[in-house]
Amino acid sequence: MFVRWALLLVLGLVSWATAKSSTGDSVLVILEPNLDKDNFSIFFDGLREKGYDLTFRSPKDTHPPVLEHEHAQFSHVILFAPETKIFASDITPQSLVTLLSKNTNLLIALSPKQTPLTSLAPEFSLVLPPPGTPLISHFPERDTPATVIPVNVSSSSPILTQGLAPVWFSGIPFSLQNNPLLVPILNAADKGGEGLWAGSQLGLVTGFHALGGPRVTWVGGVDIFSDEYIQKEVAKGVESGNEQFIADVAAWTFQESLALRIDSVSHRRLNETEPRETYTTNDQLVFSTHISKYNPETAAWEPYSGIDDLQLEFTMLDPHIRTSLPPVPGTPGEYSVTFRAPDRHGVFKFVINHKRKGWTHLQSSTVVPVVPPRHDEYPRFLSAAWPYYVGAISTSLGFFLFSALWLAGDDRESKKTKGSKTE
Amino acid sequence: MYSLRPLFWLLLAVAAVQASVLSLQSPRFTILSSSAEQLRSEPLSVTQKPAPLTLGASDALKLTFQVLDKDEGKGVQPHQTFLRFYDEISGEEGIQPVRVTSGGKAKFELNMARPPASIPPTSAGIPLKVELIIGSFVHSPLKVELFELFLPESHPAPQHPDEASFHPLPPIHHTFRPEQKLPPRIISAVSAVLVLAPWVVLVGLWGHIRPSVPYLLSPSILPFIVTLGAFETLLVWYWVDLKLGQVLLYGGILSVFAALAGRQALATKGDLRVGRK
Numbered sequence: 064m065f066v067r068w069a070l071l072l073v074l075g076l077v078s079w080a081t082a083k084s085s086t087g088d089s090v091l092v093i094l095e096p097n098l099d100k101d102n103f104s105i106f107f108d109g110l111r112e113k114g115y116d117l118t119f120r121s122p123k124d125t126h127p128p129v130l131e132h133e134h135a136q137f138s139h140v141i142l143f144a145p146e147t148k149i150f151a152s153d154i155t156p157q158s159l160v161t162l163l164s165k166n167t168n169l170l171i172a173l174s175p176k177q178t179p180l181t182s183l184a185p186e187f188s189l190v191l192p193p194p195g196t197p198l199i200s201h202f203p204e205r206d207t208p209a210t211v212i213p214v215n216v217s218s219s220s221p222i223l224t225q226g227l228a229p230v231w232f233s234g235i236p237f238s239l240q241n242n243p244l245l246v247p248i249l250n251a252a253d254k255g256g257e258g259l260w261a262g263s264q265l266g267l268v269t270g271f272h273a274l275g276g277p278r279v280t281w282v283g284g285v286d287i288f289s290d291e292y293i294q295k296e297v298a299k300g301v302e303s304g305n306e307q308f309i310a311d312v313a314a315w316t317f318q319e320s321l322a323l324r325i326d327s328v329s330h331r332r333l334n335e336t337e338p339r340e341t342y343t344t345n346d347q348l349v350f351s352t353h354i355s356k357y358n359p360e361t362a363a364w365e366p367y368s369g370i371d372d373l374q375l376e377f378t379m380l381d382p383h384i385r386t387s388l389p390p391v392p393g394t395p396g397e398y399s400v401t402f403r404a405p406d407r408h409g410v411f412k413f414v415i416n417h418k419r420k421g422w423t424h425l426q427s428s429t430v431v432p433v434v435p436p437r438h439d440e441y442p443r444f445l446s447a448a449w450p451y452y453v454g455a456i457s458t459s460l461g462f463f464l465f466s467a468l469w470l471a472g473d474d475r476e477s478k479k480t481k482g483s484k485t486e
Numbered sequence: 487m488y489s490l491r492p493l494f495w496l497l498l499a500v501a502a503v504q505a506s507v508l509s510l511q512s513p514r515f516t517i518l519s520s521s522a523e524q525l526r527s528e529p530l531s532v533t534q535k536p537a538p539l540t541l542g543a544s545d546a547l548k549l550t551f552q553v554l555d556k557d558e559g560k561g562v563q564p565h566q567t568f569l570r571f572y573d574e575i576s577g578e579e580g581i582q583p584v585r586v587t588s589g590g591k592a593k594f595e596l597n598m599a600r601p602p603a604s605i606p607p608t609s610a611g612i613p614l615k616v617e618l619i620i621g622s623f624v625h626s627p628l629k630v631e632l633f634e635l636f637l638p639e640s641h642p643a644p645q646h647p648d649e650a651s652f653h654p655l656p657p658i659h660h661t662f663r664p665e666q667k668l669p670p671r672i673i674s675a676v677s678a679v680l681v682l683a684p685w686v687v688l689v690g691l692w693g694h695i696r697p698s699v700p701y702l703l704s705p706s707i708l709p710f711i712v713t714l715g716a717f718e719t720l721l722v723w724y725w726v727d728l729k730l731g732q733v734l735l736y737g738g739i740l741s742v743f744a745a746l747a748g749r750q751a752l753a754t755k756g757d758l759r760v761g762r763k
Contacts, residue, residue, distance in 0.1 A: 199565070199566070200621065201566065201622060202627045202629065209565075209621070209623060241644065241646045242646055243646050243648050243649045264578075264579055345662070374654060376658075382658055383658065383660050384658055384659070384660050385655060385656070385657050386657055387654075387657065403662070405660040405662070406660070406662050406663050416651065418652050420652060442666075446668055446671045446674050447669050448674075449674040449675065449677070449678040450674065450677040450678045450680070450681045453678040453681045453682060454681045456722070457682060457685060459721065459722070460718075461685075461688070463714055463715060466711070466714050467699075467702070467714070468699060470707050470710060470711055470751055470755065471699040471704075471711065472697050472698060472700075472701070473698070473700055473701065
């Protein structure tokens with residue numbers, strides 16, 4: 064009896080663990096020996112509290128490996144090895160890209176020194192400055208060295224909490240090339256830089272949403288995660304926004320926030336309930352889909368009706384129809400649209416291809432044949448055919464009346480000499 | 487960066503003692519046309535911006551100033567001197583470093599015939615705000631808004647080919663074939679009535695002849711007439727509703743009755759004729 068109550072209590076406490084990732088909880092932290100784990104205790108303890116399992120290892124160790132027998136061993140990898148020049152054989156730039164293809168999320172910190180990661184960054188459309196050029200800004204006037212910079216956080220990124228205090232940063236900026244998969248998170252202030260490496264178009268913390276789902280975040284310096292920067296004040300009595308900032312960045316990278324998925328997709332004709340194998344041209348089709356968003360607090364996928372620019376394409380080689388797919392009021396998570404199938408017959412696809420910066424890419428494609436009408440699906444009785452109907456019916460009627468008259472009548476030979484009867 | 491730390495702390499100590507202030511001495515701008523003719527030349531005031539400058543496609547802008555330490559009055563060479571060109575509407579920005587001599591003298595030239603890569607893309611009618619940003623390890627930093635600059639319109643910044651798919655795409659509507667057009671119903675109705683014209687003649691002639699039907703209800707004739715009527719009804723029913731299989735089935739059953747009744751009726755008719763004769 065007591066054991067059962069104790070077990071229930073323990074289970075109850077366990078279920079209090081919050082904010083787990085939607086893709087797994089195992090995190091490998093590759094920490095270089097120069098950096099002390101305790102300097103990042105606030106960040107790592109924050110991750111542990113959320114429910115992640117952290118495993119630490121140095122860049123030169125081979126155990127635990129990130130990839131074993133072509134399987135990713137961890138759901139997420141944090142690379143705090145900004146100055147290590149030689150990595151173990153399982154962390155090469157190629158193996159990191161392989162990890163991405165296995166849907167592992169990465170959080171990578173860089174430094175002004177040149178490392179193997181410096182050659183990986185351009186693959187993500189980031190241009191790094193020459194080695195040895197950290198970001199230097201003399202604005203705003205402050206007591207810290209010019210390389211430790213408080214950066215204002217823009218309020219427009221959906222990844223970060225609103226109203227964050229400026230964030231202490233130290234490290235390198237990178238120039239963002241023209242790739243729409245890049246998700247800028249923190250850009251340099253407009254008043255700092257070194258030579259041409261200056262201005263607010265430079266990124267300091269930039270995310271990259273790889274095709275297929277995994278997220279990579281590149282951070283210009285590892286100090287932004289350190290306890291020292293978290294506890295440093297930006298202004299008199301104003302705490303820095305570092306703690307919340309790095310928690311938000313980790314939440315986005317580890318697929319907690321802004322994670323969407325399509326639960327189901329269905330199609331049918333307007334006045335029916337079940338989907339059909341084939342549809343006819345000019346049919347009224349109803350397409351609906353259910354979309355959920357991951358809620359890290361309850362660790363569950365909840366229906367989400369907040370996408371207001373979802374679009375549906377009805378495609379055969381090229382989109383024939385593109386309409387918006389609005390949410391259905393009253394049913395959370397459901398989006399539905401009714402439209403008329405095109406005049407052309409062929410094999411069409413219902414395509415949803417929704418990509419927005421920072422959010423998971425929603426992609427779905429359902430193939431459906433559209434056939435021309437069968438011989439008995441055309442309009443049956445046309446007004447232009449009335450004369451023909453009348454003619455045919457009157458022929459039948461005439462035959463019947465004549466037969467009846469002939470069968471029922473008698474020859475009038477006895478009365479008159481005329482032989483045949485009516486025509 | 488780690489090896490420069492002690493130097494930074496030293497400079498920090500120096501700066502903390504006395505954060506001296508920078509100032510600009512005799513800032514001046516000149517706009518030259520392509521034939522080196524001076525179009526506009528004015529001194530710049532730090533407190534009041536001049537009227538917005540306009541550069542044509544072949545003009546050049548020359549900017550000169552000297553950076554001084556305000557207290558000592560001597561020229562200094564600051565660590566960072568930038569000109570920032572900023573488009574407020576689009577948010578595009580370009581930073582151009584300016585070379586400053588050790589005596590603090592600075593000269594900057596912008597030739598529109600060969601514009602530097604740091605100028606951001608411009609749109610027609612929207613000026614660039616030009617600011618001077620000076621950062622120094624030993625002085626307080628200085629930011630001065632210089633003037634607004636109208637440049638000729640440039641090509642827009644190139645976009646990645648996939649960029650459009652990250653925004654809502656324009657809707658596509660399918661143009662359907664127009665509905666099949668039928669002639670007006672009045673015409674069909676009038677034609678239907680015209681088709682009935684021969685009945686007028688027939689009924690008229692029957693009325694004239696007045697045929698008699700004495701054997702209509704006789705039990706040997708009537709069944710056949712009824713089956714004939716049933717066949718006609720079946721045909722109309724087929725036209726409206728039935729499928730071929732059903733009509734063949736019903737027709738088959740009915741044809742048995744029709745055959746029997748028909749034999750009876752025609753035999754009777756034959757007898758009648760023979761009987762008469």
